[in-house]
Amino acid sequence: MAQIATSAHITYAGWRDLRDLAAIQRASFRRDLAYKWWMLAFFWLMPGITFLVTRDGDRATGSIIADVDRGRLRIMNIAVHPDYRQQGIGTELMNAVLDKYPQLSAVLMVQEHNTAAQSMYARMGFVRTGTMDSYYGTGNTGIEMTLKRS
């Protein structure tokens, strides 16, 4: 398994983390957008997916799911437990996957109103590269953000 060059409390997600992570999804996203336990299990089992987790003791506090799509690192999902936000965990998770693929540019989608996430991405060097109307359902625009590296 590839090394993750980051602080000790980030590791690859384990099967036992999935219950905590499904709860974080429910606390973080609109009901229809939150990944259910079985969806997380699917990502966990799929080859080619990087699925990292942060923990506080035995409790999972955040996760990031990414893959490589058409030569770019695609950030599919990132979420931090509400009790653990604004402590640098989201940034650490993102840096961990970026460090795993240092040669690749990265791309993600974010809801137009999600200014907290957009602010984190902008702080890390992501720039807005597109919009998709109703990407998150009728009237909910998706913003594409890209971190160019090469």
Ligand SMILES: CC(C)(COP(=O)(O)OP(=O)(O)OC[C@H]1O[C@@H](n2cnc3c(N)ncnc32)[C@H](O)[C@@H]1OP(=O)(O)O)[C@@H](O)C(=O)NCCC(=O)NCCS
């Ligand atoms: C987006 C998210 C992952 C950020 O995680 P986090 O651990 O709180 O982020 P960090 O502590 O690393 O914050 C880094 C930067 O993000 C921005 N940020 C984070 N939370 C913010 C908030 N509530 N309001 C404004 N800016 C915020 C700030 O620029 C912050 O830098 P600063 O601390 O120097 O001000 C977290 O808020 C979350 O899980 N949100 C719900 C799920 C979600 O929206 N995921 C993204 C979907 S695209």
